[in-house]
Amino acid sequence: MKTVGLVVEYNPFHNGHLYHAQKARESTGADVVIAVMSGHFLQRGEPALVNKWARTRMALQNGVDIVVELPYAFSVQKAEYFSNGAISILHGLFCESFCFGSENGHIAPFLQTLQQMKEKSHLLEPLIHQYMNKGFSFPKAQTLAREELFENKLPLDLSRPNNILGFHYIRANNTLQKPMKPLTITRQQADFHEETLGSQSIASATGIRKAIFEKQNGLSTIEQYVPAATLEVIAQYLNKYGKLHHWDLYWPLLQYRLLSSSAAELANIYDVAEGIEHRLKEASLRAQNFSEFMQSVKTKRYTWTRIQRMLVHILLHVSKEDMAAAIESVRYVRLLGMNGQGREYLNRIKKNMELPLITRAASYKEALALDVKAAEVYALGLPPHSSHSLLQSEFNEPPIILP
Template identity: 50%
Template sequence: MNAVGVIVEYNPFHNGHAFHLKASKEAANADVVIAVMSGNFLQRGEPALVSKWYRTKMALLNGVDLVFELPYRFAVQKAETFANGAVSILDAACCESVCFGSESGNISDFYQTINFLREHKQPFEGNIHQFIDTGVSYPKAVSLAFKQLANSEKYLDLAKPNNILGLEYIKAVNEQKSRIQPLTVPRKNADYHDEHFSSETIASATSIRKAIFSKLDGKTEIDQYVPEPTKQLLKDYLHHYLVFHQWENYWSYLQFRLLHTTPDDLREIYEMEEGLENRLLAAALEAASFQEFMRKVKTKRYTWTRLQRLCVHILTNTPKKEMNNQLGTASYLRLLGMTSKGREYLNKNKKNFSLPLVSKLSSFKDNEILLDVRASRVYSLGVPNQLKNEMIKQEFTQPPIYIK
């Protein structure tokens, strides 16, 4: 069975994702789609709208055959680390290809850009440092440095987030000497960060979440942008857990952590640097909400995403030492869900998997998975008190979801 891999968050699953799945399967001539999906906290440093279990159901009901969790140590990370973890999981699961959406939509653009960067490594890195010295953020510095060197349409636009991720996927495939074949399809209509609807059927996850939070009365305005299973699962989640997750659900816990932690201890948190702990502590004393807190700590040098990731690491109490010891590539395959076709693929191929398959957390004794457990416990703080224990227990008792 030919398997194509996709690297996703599905926050939530929408029509653009459905287009990507269909196009990926066609591009790879695949029988099976394997998704590596972020857990309860995401790459941009945000809690997922609904839990990984509900997002797994969305994936399986909309065309994915197997869902593996991207561990916290890769999920809440910069693009390079995120890509390394995800590609290593797809490689271990015997995927023939990985297909990603990109603003470019042309795989040759990626290889030309990678070759150009390899040939111009020193001046490129020098330009990055020069731009950082002017006070801009690292992603902005990378984009400006590349533009200064390679002002040509045959190279990627490194100001576009999906181009950057795609570049890192291919670099990860090369560095890991994986047999995976990278493929790309163009993103359809909505940009990654679009906050407003600009099409009749395709919208970004950002704009969909914004619409959801602006109108929580059950009469959602997102119906035309998401498939029917997503509509129903969002409705079910809100009915059962009474909330959708966002940073404001966790603000009081983050504020408590900041105000009851010494500056010395904060300096040990992963991604804390350059005296940021003092800025965070000062803002925590004054801010009445997470949004106000972020506005106070935001600078030209640090992106909103970078600061949000740091806040997640503070919330989960993840020190530099623990995270740095676990980077590189994945060490297990945590199975979240499967369809009948996915189960058939597992039965035929799992003996060839290069990493242990984890289908039940209580039977897996690897210390590296404890960070995922801690992140799930923290995520449960976002639901009402009477439901916290239920969500915490689910991490250990939930078997992989099976959709026939």
């Protein structure tokens, strides 16, 4: 059976994701589409709108055959680690190819840019450090170093978010003994972080989430931008748990963690560096909500995304030592859901897989420690009666199986 892999978050699954899954299957002739999906906290340091089981159901009802989880250690990370984890899992599931959306839409510029940067890596790294020493954030330092070294003549525009992720997928794939075939499709209509909803049928996940939380008409506002199954799943989630997840729900928990931890304890948390722990503690005393806190903490050196990721690690109390061990390599594949076609494929390959395929979390508590902690903290954002129900789902919820 021919397979193609996708790296996704589905926050929530929208028409652009549907197009991506359909084009990936069509362009590769794949029998099976496998999505490796972030769990409860996402790459930009945000809680997912609905839990991973709800997002798995959205995917399986819209053309994806297998959904597996990208572990917390790789999902709440900068692009390099995020990509390494996702590509390793797809490779471990014997995907022959993987397909990602990008602003560029052609694979050749990604491969050419990777080659040129490899050839000059000995010059690029020192330049990046020079710009960081001048107070620039890591992403900005990378951009300035590339502009200086390559004089804006690289084949790929690495200022665009999907191009950046795609480049890291290609680089991670290139380190494998037997690389998968990479493919890319042009991202349709809406930009990655576009916050407004246009007249077309495709909008960004950012714009869709903003509309859900800000518009009076609620879910009806997003009806033209998402498949019917997505609307149904979100409505069911609201009916069951009462709320959709966003950072404001976790502000009291985060504020408590910041105020009750010493500066030395915060400095030991993963991604906390260069004395920012003092700034975090000071801001937590003054801020009345999460947005106000973020505005007072953000600096030229630290991007909004970098700070949010840092805060997730603080919220979960993930130490530098915890993360160092977890990101050495992917150690398992956790199955979240499959349909009949996906089930047939997994039955064919599972005996040959080098990584254990986890279908029952209770049997792998130690291996899943960070993911379990993420699920527990994620549940605490809800009212007590809903929180208890969601807490139980981490161990009691079997993989979703659709026909």
